[in-house]
Amino acid sequence: MLIKFSSMMKTTAARLSALYLLLFSLCAIFLVFYMTHLAGGFLVNQTKVSLDQELQSLNRVYNRGGIRLLVREIDRRSRRPDAFVYLISDQESRFLAGNIAKIDRGVLKSEGFTAKPFRYTRIGEQDEELDDDDAPRAIGQRIKFPNGLTILVGRDLGEPDRFRKIIRSSLGLALGMMGVGGLLIWFFVGRRALRRIDSVSQASAHIVGGDLSKRLPVSTANDEFDRLSVSLNAMLGRIEKLNSGLREVSDNIAHDLKTPLTRLRNRAEAALRSGKSDEDYRDALNDMIAESDQLIQLFNAMLLISRVEAGYSKQNETELQLTEIAEDVAELYEPLVDEFGGKLVSSIDDNLMVVGNRQLIGQALTNLVDNAVKYGRSEDTVISIYGRRSEDQKHAVLIIEDNGLGISPENRERALQRFVRLDESRSEPGSGLGLSLVAAIMDMHKGTFVLEDAEPGLRAVLTFPIQKTTAKT
Amino acid sequence: MSMKFLIIEDDVEAAKYLRHALDEAGHVADLAHNGIDGFALADHGGYDALVVDRMMPKRDGLSVVAELRENGDNTPVLILSALGEVDDRVTGLRAGGDDYLTKPYAFSELLARLEALVRRGSTSDNQSQYQVGDLVLDRLSRDVKRADQSILLQPREFRLLEYLMRNAGQVVTRTMLLEHVWDYHFDPQTNVIDVHISRLRGKIEKGFDKPLLHTIRGAGYVMRA
Numbered sequence: 001m002l003i004k005f006s007s008m009m010k011t012t013a014a015r016l017s018a019l020y021l022l023l024f025s026l027c028a029i030f031l032v033f034y035m036t037h038l039a040g041g042f043l044v045n046q047t048k049v050s051l052d053q054e055l056q057s058l059n060r061v062y063n064r065g066g067i068r069l070l071v072r073e074i075d076r077r078s079r080r081p082d083a084f085v086y087l088i089s090d091q092e093s094r095f096l097a098g099n100i101a102k103i104d105r106g107v108l109k110s111e112g113f114t115a116k117p118f119r120y121t122r123i124g125e126q127d128e129e130l131d132d133d134d135a136p137r138a139i140g141q142r143i144k145f146p147n148g149l150t151i152l153v154g155r156d157l158g159e160p161d162r163f164r165k166i167i168r169s170s171l172g173l174a175l176g177m178m179g180v181g182g183l184l185i186w187f188f189v190g191r192r193a194l195r196r197i198d199s200v201s202q203a204s205a206h207i208v209g210g211d212l213s214k215r216l217p218v219s220t221a222n223d224e225f226d227r228l229s230v231s232l233n234a235m236l237g238r239i240e241k242l243n244s245g246l247r248e249v250s251d252n253i254a255h256d257l258k259t260p261l262t263r264l265r266n267r268a269e270a271a272l273r274s275g276k277s278d279e280d281y282r283d284a285l286n287d288m289i290a291e292s293d294q295l296i297q298l299f300n301a302m303l304l305i306s307r308v309e310a311g312y313s314k315q316n317e318t319e320l321q322l323t324e325i326a327e328d329v330a331e332l333y334e335p336l337v338d339e340f341g342g343k344l345v346s347s348i349d350d351n352l353m354v355v356g357n358r359q360l361i362g363q364a365l366t367n368l369v370d371n372a373v374k375y376g377r378s379e380d381t382v383i384s385i386y387g388r389r390s391e392d393q394k395h396a397v398l399i400i401e402d403n404g405l406g407i408s409p410e411n412r413e414r415a416l417q418r419f420v421r422l423d424e425s426r427s428e429p430g431s432g433l434g435l436s437l438v439a440a441i442m443d444m445h446k447g448t449f450v451l452e453d454a455e456p457g458l459r460a461v462l463t464f465p466i467q468k469t470t471a472k473t
Numbered sequence: 474m475s476m477k478f479l480i481i482e483d484d485v486e487a488a489k490y491l492r493h494a495l496d497e498a499g500h501v502a503d504l505a506h507n508g509i510d511g512f513a514l515a516d517h518g519g520y521d522a523l524v525v526d527r528m529m530p531k532r533d534g535l536s537v538v539a540e541l542r543e544n545g546d547n548t549p550v551l552i553l554s555a556l557g558e559v560d561d562r563v564t565g566l567r568a569g570g571d572d573y574l575t576k577p578y579a580f581s582e583l584l585a586r587l588e589a590l591v592r593r594g595s596t597s598d599n600q601s602q603y604q605v606g607d608l609v610l611d612r613l614s615r616d617v618k619r620a621d622q623s624i625l626l627q628p629r630e631f632r633l634l635e636y637l638m639r640n641a642g643q644v645v646t647r648t649m650l651l652e653h654v655w656d657y658h659f660d661p662q663t664n665v666i667d668v669h670i671s672r673l674r675g676k677i678e679k680g681f682d683k684p685l686l687h688t689i690r691g692a693g694y695v696m697r698a
Contacts, residue, residue, distance in 0.1 A: 292577075297660075297662075300575075332661070333665060335668040336664070362659070363659045366661045403593075
């Protein structure tokens, strides 16, 4: 619990709320003092005003009947409930009349308004000591007569004091409650945040540990934590894909590069061992060159795929007419198909504008047509190239279709993987990378690549997002 | 026609092999094994073409080419590189290279390209008519005639023939054709080019005794009367 609390103190949220709480308390304390000061001042003023009125009325009494009448009037007024504070004393500070039993020393020495409130006790009330903090306090006006008499008329400050106390205690209470509430909220919110962060860091520790399939937890709250987790998860997905691609390649390199290398080596060995004539050596060398050309092609294809997947430079991306690219490919292959007696049909709509790399798209298309030719060299072969817009006009769709053997549904997914050659005999030249290169190229162009059954035959569907500015036709 | 080349290549083995092969083809070649020596030799002049490796210690090939071009030296340059993607090729050509070949390469490919580069420097590209034997191609009217008989060609066939005739007497490889006639910087796996050539051959040679378009085994094609 203690450890948890101390680690919670370390969170940014806790620090921020502590700072907030501190500032809030300072403001509140200032507010309490300022308000009680203002209110107190106001009540003291009120007291002064009523004192003045009392003095004026006593003055009138004095004018009418002199000191005698004044003393009598004061005596009478002192007995009224809720009376002012009255005191008449002589030169020796003996109390002659009024309602005061004790008073702070020195109050009667000077004249005029009392600068500071003084403490006193009334006659008949509990005999309290003056130094007691609970002793009542008052302010008052002192008048000295020529004959040495001093008259003090004062007003008790109990009311403003009580008022001040009430305000202070209620504000203090409110402040305390807010403080406790703030602490509770901070505790629970902070702990919740901490728990979320803990789960995220736990998950990332797993991921760092090598489990790239793990994802950060996403709650249903859809708050900033979730949004952060979602985007981090997307990043992880991308990394995982790249990583698994890399692993797959290194797995396959071992197999698919070593096989031709072994063949190359065997061929050289065989020629050395059993070569009889120059002709034999020449044949062996020619075979070896052909074999190494295959290797180079394989290597180039691998490099190209990894570069395309890593996000090929955008430098060569331009607005392109897919129509032209597809027509060029059709035109390139038409004589070849014609030669073995097959048919190449193309029907490509005008104005299929996309953004991309002409070389790469051209290569993707030639790969597909190449495949169709490779696995269907017969007189009945019909290869079709279609180009059109999707129904929502948002995509350009290129279709390359043949009527050959096709790929069985369970193999279609596998065909897109690297180095997979469904033709087990490997009698046709090829790297086994053709379709995965197409997939990588389509991925880079934010398009899709799907293999379908053309009944009979294989249909490859390439979908490109269409370029918006030129889509209005 | 014997030509003189300068090979700037840091791989001594590869450079020696290249010189030997060029020698056998009847040409002469000097060697430089780094960019600094290479630049000094090239700057001195007297070569028909330069073969420059792109990545070398001390000084890379592209900067050598760029400085030569800055000095107004227009000797044709063939850039050799292990980097073979379209972008790499674009930067290579932008630095002033005239052609770009990716390692590893077939020697026949390199030779064909070098000879084409040198030839291109001497014959003007803006010739309006090419002639090989009795075959005449008019680039303006786009007419092709053999022995005054008109031959009808598809646009692509016309471009193919135009390129072959511009390089008449010169071996032209399949990749050169793909690059210049189709603008493809990659190789389709099947022999598409061969089929186009045989179609073209059918059109320009059918009914005539003398073949003009010859296949050079293991290398490419040549137009020769």
